[in-house]
Amino acid sequence: MTVISTTIGQSVSRIDGFAKVTGQARYAAEPHPSGMLYGVIVNSPIARGRIETIREEAARAVPGVVEIMTHLNRPHTALFEKSYVDGLGVPGSPYRPLHDGEIRFNGQPVAVVFAETFEAAREAAMLMEVDYERWPHNADFEVALHQKYMPEKPRSNYVPPKSRGKAAEAYALSPIKVEGHYHLAPEHHNPMEMHATTVIVEDDGKFTVWDKTQGPQAVQAYLTSALSLSKDQVRVRNPYVGGAFGSGLRAQHNVFLAALAAKMLKRSVRVSLTRQQMFTHVFRPEAIMDIALGATPDGTLQSMIVEGVTDTSRFEHNMENLVVWGLINYKCPNATADYKVVPRDTYTSSDMRAPGAATGVNLFEMAIDEMAYACSMDPLTFRLHNYSDIDAMHDMPLTSKALREAMLQGAERFGWQNRPMTPGKMRDGKELIGWGMATGIWDAMFSPTSARARLTADGRLHIATAASDIGTGTYTILAQTASEAFNIPLDQIDIELGDSTLPQCPTEGGSWTAASAGAAVWLACQSLREKLFKTLGKNSNISAWLTEGLRHNTVVLQDGFLKNTDGDEAFEMSLRDALSLTGQTELEVEETAKPGLRGTISQMRKARFTHSAVFCEVRVDEELGIVRVTRLVNAVAAGRIMNPKTAASQVRGAMVMATGMALHEESLMDERVGRFMNHNFSEYHIPAHADIPDMDVLFVNEEDTEVSPLGIKGVGEIGMCGTAAAIANAIFHATGRRHYNLPIVPGD
Amino acid sequence: MRQFSYSRPTALSDAWDDFEHARYLAGGTNLVDLMKSDVERPNHVIDLNSLPLNKVEELPDGRLRLGALVTNADTAAHPLVTERYPLLASAILAGASPQIRNRATNGGNLNQRTRCHYFYDPDMACNKRSPGTGCSAKGGRNRIMAILGTSEACIATFPSDMCVALAALNATVTLAGSQGERSVAFRDYHRLPGDQPWQDNILLPGEIVTSIDLPALSFGPHYTYLKIRDRLSFAFAIVSVAVGLQMESDVIQKAHIALGGVGTKPWCVPEAEALLEGKTPSLSLFRDTAECLLRGAVTDRDNAAKLRLAPRVIMRALSQAADGTPQSQTYKSIS
Numbered sequence A: 001m002t003v004i005s006t007t008i009g010q011s012v013s014r015i016d017g018f019a020k021v022t023g024q025a026r027y028a029a030e031p032h033p034s035g036m037l038y039g040v041i042v043n044s045p046i047a048r049g050r051i052e053t054i055r056e057e058a059a060r061a062v063p064g065v066v067e068i069m070t071h072l073n074r075p076h077t078a079l080f081e082k083s084y085v086d087g088l089g090v091p092g093s094p095y096r097p098l099h100d101g102e103i104r105f106n107g108q109p110v111a112v113v114f115a116e117t118f119e120a121a122r123e124a125a126m127l128m129e130v131d132y133e134r135w136p137h138n139a140d141f142e143v144a145l146h147q148k149y150m151p152e153k154p155r156s157n158y159v160p161p162k163s164r165g166k167a168a169e170a171y172a173l174s175p176i177k178v179e180g181h182y183h184l185a186p187e188h189h190n191p192m193e194m195h196a197t198t199v200i201v202e203d204d205g206k207f208t209v210w211d212k213t214q215g216p217q218a219v220q221a222y223l224t225s226a227l228s229l230s231k232d233q234v235r236v237r238n239p240y241v242g243g244a245f246g247s248g249l250r251a252q253h254n255v256f257l258a259a260l261a262a263k264m265l266k267r268s269v270r271v272s273l274t275r276q277q278m279f280t281h282v283f284r285p286e287a288i289m290d291i292a293l294g295a296t297p298d299g300t301l302q303s304m305i306v307e308g309v310t311d312t313s314r315f316e317h318n319m320e321n322l323v324v325w326g327l328i329n330y331k332c333p334n335a336t337a338d339y340k341v342v343p344r345d346t347y348t349s350s351d352m353r354a355p356g357a358a359t360g361v362n363l364f365e366m367a368i369d370e371m372a373y374a375c376s377m378d379p380l381t382f383r384l385h386n387y388s389d390i391d392a393m394h395d396m397p398l399t400s401k402a403l404r405e406a407m408l409q410g411a412e413r414f415g416w417q418n419r420p421m422t423p424g425k426m427r428d429g430k431e432l433i434g435w436g437m438a439t440g441i442w443d444a445m446f447s448p449t450s451a452r453a454r455l456t457a458d459g460r461l462h463i464a465t466a467a468s469d470i471g472t473g474t475y476t477i478l479a480q481t482a483s484e485a486f487n488i489p490l491d492q493i494d495i496e497l498g499d500s501t502l503p504q505c506p507t508e509g510g511s512w513t514a515a516s517a518g519a520a521v522w523l524a525c526q527s528l529r530e531k532l533f534k535t536l537g538k539n540s541n542i543s544a545w546l547t548e549g550l551r552h553n554t555v556v557l558q559d560g561f562l563k564n565t566d567g568d569e570a571f572e573m574s575l576r577d578a579l580s581l582t583g584q585t586e587l588e589v590e591e592t593a594k595p596g597l598r599g600t601i602s603q604m605r606k607a608r609f610t611h612s613a614v615f616c617e618v619r620v621d622e623e624l625g626i627v628r629v630t631r632l633v634n635a636v637a638a639g640r641i642m643n644p645k646t647a648a649s650q651v652r653g654a655m656v657m658a659t660g661m662a663l664h665e666e667s668l669m670d671e672r673v674g675r676f677m678n679h680n681f682s683e684y685h686i687p688a689h690a691d692i693p694d695m696d697v698l699f700v701n702e703e704d705t706e707v708s709p710l711g712i713k714g715v716g717e718i719g720m721c722g723t724a725a726a727i728a729n730a731i732f733h734a735t736g737r738r739h740y741n742l743p744i745v746p747g748d
Numbered sequence B: 001m002r003q004f005s006y007s008r009p010t011a012l013s014d015a016w017d018d019f020e021h022a023r024y025l026a027g028g029t030n031l032v033d034l035m036k037s038d039v040e041r042p043n044h045v046i047d048l049n050s051l052p053l054n055k056v057e058e059l060p061d062g063r064l065r066l067g068a069l070v071t072n073a074d075t076a077a078h079p080l081v082t083e084r085y086p087l088l089a090s091a092i093l094a095g096a097s098p099q100i101r102n103r104a105t106n107g108g109n110l111n112q113r114t115r116c117h118y119f120y121d122p123d124m125a126c127n128k129r130s131p132g133t134g135c136s137a138k139g140g141r142n143r144i145m146a147i148l149g150t151s152e153a154c155i156a157t158f159p160s161d162m163c164v165a166l167a168a169l170n171a172t173v174t175l176a177g178s179q180g181e182r183s184v185a186f187r188d189y190h191r192l193p194g195d196q197p198w199q200d201n202i203l204l205p206g207e208i209v210t211s212i213d214l215p216a217l218s219f220g221p222h223y224t225y226l227k228i229r230d231r232l233s234f235a236f237a238i239v240s241v242a243v244g245l246q247m248e249s250d251v252i253q254k255a256h257i258a259l260g261g262v263g264t265k266p267w268c269v270p271e272a273e274a275l276l277e278g279k280t281p282s283l284s285l286f287r288d289t290a291e292c293l294l295r296g297a298v299t300d301r302d303n304a305a306k307l308r309l310a311p312r313v314i315m316r317a318l319s320q321a322a323d324g325t326p327q328s329q330t331y332k333s334i335s
């Protein structure tokens, strides 16, 4: 479909911004149904073992305590383990909260105290006494490395690395070799809004579940399956989500426990996690990558050998696409990669913003920088020299790849041409200045999605789909899409998201929502227009210009009016009047966008990626090693940009997170107990304002008619990929010292 | 948090008379946090905020008295402080965030507890929180723990920035309680953990810090508060140094130095200060001073970085003070 941009592509401010800053936007822990009980979770202090005894007397004596739910008294749940499998498709044996007395990870919920007030529930939770039989555990990553394995049945989205040529031999023969052992510390998502669920038990006994999730329909499916409830008994809502970064991809234990308690107590309940408890579930896995690169002195890559591991729990096999990115993105005749997971007695690691690539791309791009230097070649030139126009791993063409343009435009904006090759050559007072760069790559995904468009008697357009706006601007770009597709002003559009009863939409994640939900909304609006015209055409009582116009296809929608574009006289009619002429109170359509929508099957024959080039300036105190990031430029090639303002904001947010990955964020595991010890914002350091410079984000023109129906690739994650490496590479350029371990902290 | 009763006395004696398993509440930025984490479990909370301890006043002998209830923000912005004790203002501004400094009081700052991860987590053994249970920080994740003044029982850092400057300035703490008033040298206020790590300082049960008194002292531009932390703002110190030098032409007459982030209390070594006196600044002199300050340091599993960094930070801070180029707390490059 050809789209002429009027609203699409404009920097529209968030349409939900006002509701958010005035507190009208309601989050999962905010509904207050009457008679609601507050639930506070009691967590296990041990990593493995069995609950021996639970002493509840003191807790129950707290005035206001209504019930204490444990594995001993919980209501019936689904019999079979497979009923607890959620939409994310992590193979293994899913964790079932309060299933039995066995402890599988530190922080595992062992009881939930419910009381009339939050304060009573919290106090009672503190008074719970639980005795455990302790079993030996291992939470030490180094020890776990000896148990690395490949899961028998990989995760559904796992991309197995594909070797080409003879990597080992070519490496041995390469005149120039670099080898590095890289490590990334585990990180926690830590969205601003902590995970919470409010279950409202309606008068008819049905549950309305307000949950912090990225997928209301996935949570609904999970709850109905795990709690053996019928589908119409559970409605899940998440109209607003205060960030998630992947922590809301899986149904977290708070939603299960809240629904279970509502079933048990037949009362509305809320269970919300504290910041400390946010460290008892998902996290970005710790990772090790061994990267060996071989090249000829002219800077031509000859061999790439990548081996990587990430950690998972003892009961599920979380996997990432860690090792493939370099093989996809670089031309190199010989390449091989291997990936394994290592088990620890912790909760299962999970997807965090650009899972796999955030780790794999950044660490690989640090190795590429080292290789460029080994070849005495400018890192940008080196990358251009080894540029691949295809997916080099699958030997498959790409729908588009404007990475070259991104590199050149980013370099120009940054002023890269003035960079001295030799490290340590630029200084300002006591600070050494370094310039580094890296490239980023991330999947451009598309998932079939449905949307509804409805024209109502007041002439307003209502759009609905079960997408989640996790703070990314989905409301806004869908309104822009509808505005353009139906040619109606933005302020005549209502967008409804975040409700499991709405038309099907996949869980928000992987940066596919803009492309997928956008296409569905576009289609629905097109189809609604056709329906309106068709219905009007059937009415013999409409004025002559309209009858004629409709017959000759000269009537169009424009700015919320029907207009005749033909003839000497301009006729127009408001949507409200048009609708009333149809004799209906509203018109509604629902459409599903599929990859093959435009008759293309490019999804099968072509690979699809978003790319970026990141440039960074750091200043490093020569004596103290203190690093300041003083400039960041990110040139992104992500197909069509729906809204430069919200898109740039996504990229900037990810660059902040990647700065955290490079310099600050690290969850400190005490392997003696299996607990992440710095479980608060005072000691888990995310970048503060002082750590973040002005960030310059530019979007490179990239027309791609095949990647998705609207030519969108998505921008939620690409900012993570490359930024951390650009910082590390800039530190090398400042100091001449390579770091192989992220984050790089003072004293390293 | 557990249930507690609450009172807000207007007279000092009403406060300490009420003190039985109680805790005093000032700004609450530390106490309330600890109560929410179930670390502090008072039966009774006595709110000090109606006591008349909220003034900054000049004493007849030229000293400056900082009331215990004056906020950290107001203290740092007070004209007499910025004019006479810029070292103190700088140290305060290096700590926490503007929001927290607006709530936090001077008395609370002195009495804040350690940020040791294990102290903060009631599921973990900790001698400071639960005497006799052991010290989980030893052999654990102890990057932030102390390397000076530690004991078998506890290696926790005393986290304050403000107190590092107060120690350097040789301030005095005045206390009042049922046994009467007394004042102690600031450097003697905090205790080493020894075998009683639960006792952070010399405060008797019920005793109240009423003020902190600063001696008449002037360093001109020869002072600095240099703080190294894991991000450029809003993090506790890995290593910090407060320095004030009384200089005459090129000669150091008297040196005031205290370290933060490395000790179980604000760390002062009089011999190190003496080393500088009567000398002209030089790198080798600063190196000797750093060595003297860090004598006896012991590292554990994760905190060796502190010992690597500390000498360099000390030398840099001494250079800043000697050069009269104090560290800015706004611009993050290190002068």
Ligand SMILES: Cc1cc2nc3c(=O)[nH]c(=O)nc-3n(C[C@H](O)[C@H](O)[C@H](O)COP(=O)(O)OP(=O)(O)OC[C@H]3O[C@@H](n4cnc5c(N)ncnc54)[C@H](O)[C@@H]3O)c2cc1C
Pocket: A682, B023, B024, B025, B026, B027, B028, B029, B030, B031, B032, B033, B048, B068, B069, B072, B094, B095, B096, B097, B100, B103, B104, B105, B106, B107, B108, B109, B110, B111, B112, B113, B159, B160, B161, B162, B207, B208, B209, B210, B234, B235, B236, B237
């Ligand atoms: C996120 C965060 C970051 C921080 N970062 C820093 C930092 O970088 N540097 C830094 O120095 N500090 C930092 N702080 C700590 C902050 O400075 C202290 O929490 C604050 O100074 C405590 O003062 P308050 O008045 O709020 O004390 P409260 O919380 O009210 O009390 C603390 C303790 O002091 C006792 N107390 C209070 N007043 C008196 C008195 N007059 N007499 C006797 N006992 C008294 C209380 O009983 C309690 O035990 C940070 C705090 C937070 C929460």
Ligand code: SF4
Pocket: B114, B116, B117, B118, B119, B125, B126, B127, B128, B129, B134, B135, B136, B137, B138, B145, B153, B154, B155, B156, B197
């Ligand atoms: S270092 Fe001190 S505060 Fe920390 S666990 Fe040990 S005893 Fe407790």
